[in-house]
Amino acid sequence: MYLENRSYQIQGVRVLDIADQFGLPTYVYDADKIIQKIDLLRSSxxxxxxxxxxxxxxxxxxxxxxxxxxxxxxxxxxxxxxxxxxxxxxxxxxxxxxxxxxxxxxxxxxxxxxxxxxxxxxxxxxxxxxxxxxxxxxxxxxxxxxxxxxxxxxxxxxxxxxxxxxxxxxxxxxxxxxxxxxxxxxxxxxxxxxxxxxxxxxxxxxxxxxxxxxxxxxxxxxxxxxxxxxxxxxxxxxxxxxxxxxxxxxxxxxxxxxxxxxxxxxxxPGKLLVSESGHLLANVNVVKENPTRTFVQVDTGLNHLIRPMMYDAWHDIINVSNPEGPETLYTVVGYICETDTFATDRLLPQVRTNDVLSFENAGAYGFMMASTYNMRGRPAEVMVYDGQAYLIRERETFEDLLRGQIEIEFTELTTI
The missing domain is CATH 3.20.20.10 (Alanine racemase)
Incomplete structure (x- = not known):
């Protein structure tokens, strides 16, 4: 349960409540933010x-x-x-x-x-x-x-x-x-x-x-x-x-x-309308001390947000669980068996195991460029509209990952 701090909200819905209800990792989209961007473009x-x-x-x-x-x-x-x-x-x-x-x-x-x-x-x-x-x-x-x-x-x-x-x-x-x-x-x-x-x-x-x-x-x-x-x-x-x-x-x-x-x-417009509306919520699995740096390892990776690795893109990272903690220098990385670094030497409020982090500006090309690399399913998607959180895509399961595969039976080689 992600219950330590409930100050970070989207349209009055507490982000940690979304994490509790829908699990992690999860993409969350703010419908009001999308509408605001449409209105801004139109009025310009x-x-x-x-x-x-x-x-x-x-x-x-x-x-x-x-x-x-x-x-x-x-x-x-x-x-x-x-x-x-x-x-x-x-x-x-x-x-x-x-x-x-x-x-x-x-x-x-x-x-x-x-x-x-x-x-x-x-x-x-x-x-x-x-x-x-x-x-x-x-x-x-x-x-x-x-x-x-x-x-x-x-x-x-x-x-x-x-x-x-x-x-x-x-x-x-x-x-x-x-x-x-x-x-x-x-x-x-x-x-x-x-x-x-x-x-x-x-x-x-x-x-x-x-x-x-x-x-x-x-x-x-x-x-x-x-x-x-x-x-x-x-x-x-x-x-x-x-x-x-x-x-x-x-x-x-x-x-x-x-x-x-x-x-x-x-x-x-694509990114203009949806980028700022999106948040990728992830759980902190491990805080790993190395001689040269401290790694924060989360339960997501380049399979869910590839832009930092593909474009050297910056995404703000919010420690939802401990926003008032003392600032500490971290390198935030994913759980994929590749180099999948989200942020190097980033100052964040003290991060602890099982804290919830939010990767900001994840509305554009987050889910759309996501993959099932390492047999990791894609996260759920949630929209917050009119002060209520709605599930708009289910989390992928192991059965989803197998769908479409056709098994061929082979004769087992016996050795003497």
């Missing part, structure tokens, strides 16, 4: 026809999607299965943007059959669509602007060496293919990755799309992707949405005036 853009398309890959639990839909947020998906999940949550195909990245054409055809908006990210794909469907399937076109700004290299998608999108230098080839097959182009899209430190980057990519729009007179929308910087620790820079919204809205209204009519302005 004025005088434009704004549409928010949640990047479902960040966190795709059905209950999260239903929450998004209840707030008037549509979705962006990168696979047909993500689209099917969105439809299970109640979305219409017309509300789903499908952005492949080198997917098989058979999957593109499934997406077309479902009625999704297709975001073509390569010249070969545009040609395949034209050859197969002629002028009957409208598309959006994803442009690579060769712009780089901020964030770990692994999450930058708009630079010249990135696999994503069609380089803007291929503008003549794009136009030639579209005209050859009579393909209706209804949208232009750019997503240049995450963690922009300078909101003016959006104005740079806007100029690329504004210029390209002259080739396509029938646009219904422009999609600027996302890339909003989220603060992961005290003093960390975050995108100033109010300033960004003012600048982009003004530029977009000027563009629409030149274009001759108003079109929709789209953004595809």
């Amino acid at each position: 853009f004025t005088g434009v026809d704004l549409k928010i398309k949640y990047a479902l890959k960040a966190l795709s639990n059905l209950s999260i999607l239903k929450l998004m839909r209840s707030q008037g947020v549509e979705v962006d998906v990168v696979s047909v299965n993500e689209a099917r999940l969105a439809m299970r949550a109640g979305y219409e195909p017309s509300q789903i943007m499908y952005t492949p990245s080198g997917n098989r054409f058979a999957e593109i055809q499934e997406a077309i059959a479902l009625g999704l908006t297709i975001n073509a990210d390569s010249l070969p794909l545009i040609e395949q669509i034209g050859q197969t469907y002629g002028s009957t399937v409208p598309i959006c076109i994803r442009i690579n602007p060769s712009i780089i700004d901020g964030g770990n290299l692994k999450i930058q998608t708009g630079h010249a060496d990135s696999k994503f999108g069609i380089p803007n230098q291929y503008r003549p080839q794009i136009k030639a293919l579209v005209e050859q097959y009579g393909i209706p182009v209804i949208g232009l899209h750019i997503h240049t990755g995450s963690d922009f430190k300078d909101g003016n980057t959006f104005l740079k990519i806007a100029d690329v799309l504004f210029d390209l729009a002259s080739d396509f007179p029938d646009l219904r929308f422009m999609d600027f992707g996302s890339g909003f910087k989220v603060a992961y620790r005290e003093g960390d820079h975050a995108t100033d949405l109010a300033e960004l919204g003012q600048k982009v809205s003004a530029a977009f209204k000027e563009f629409c005036a030149r274009y001759g009519r108003n079109i929709e302005l789209w953004f595809e």
Whole structure:
């Protein structure tokens, strides 16, 4: 039982009560925080026809999607299965943007059959669509602007060496293919990755799309992707949405005036909407003294939160059980048989065996990048909504881990 301290709360629900009720490790999401982020983004853009398309890959639990839909947020998906999940949550195909990245054409055809908006990210794909469907399937076109700004290299998608999108230098080839097959182009899209430190980057990519729009007179929308910087620790820079919204809205209204009519302005936030809502709760198994450092070993690892190992990402860690303890230097590590370090030489209130730690900003790409490595099941997911904690995904069991495996019987070798 995790009963020592009950001061840390989410919407008035005590975190240690959640640990008691649902066990550990467990992801916990604050629905109010998600709604606040949606409202902040929406209020930052004025005088434009704004549409928010949640990047479902960040966190795709059905209950999260239903929450998004209840707030008037549509979705962006990168696979047909993500689209099917969105439809299970109640979305219409017309509300789903499908952005492949080198997917098989058979999957593109499934997406077309479902009625999704297709975001073509390569010249070969545009040609395949034209050859197969002629002028009957409208598309959006994803442009690579060769712009780089901020964030770990692994999450930058708009630079010249990135696999994503069609380089803007291929503008003549794009136009030639579209005209050859009579393909209706209804949208232009750019997503240049995450963690922009300078909101003016959006104005740079806007100029690329504004210029390209002259080739396509029938646009219904422009999609600027996302890339909003989220603060992961005290003093960390975050995108100033109010300033960004003012600048982009003004530029977009000027563009629409030149274009001759108003079109929709789209953004595809993922991390912005869900990151801060998420907490990964874990139990302290061992506090291990070594000559050079003190390790805190918890009952989770890179199998449940891979970002620190994959991106050198910082996640604040809260000692929920002993928040007033004397500060001590710890290295927090997981229980996986690999190096899975969450934090090195981190000052935390004194940590004891069976304390509960909370890894903050675990809403985006926590569960979604989780694995069953070392035959460890994925944690439960809990949503706190309207002051009550709800189980929204069951914890995986050993039977879940075996599902799909087929046993072959072998003759036992007898030795003499």
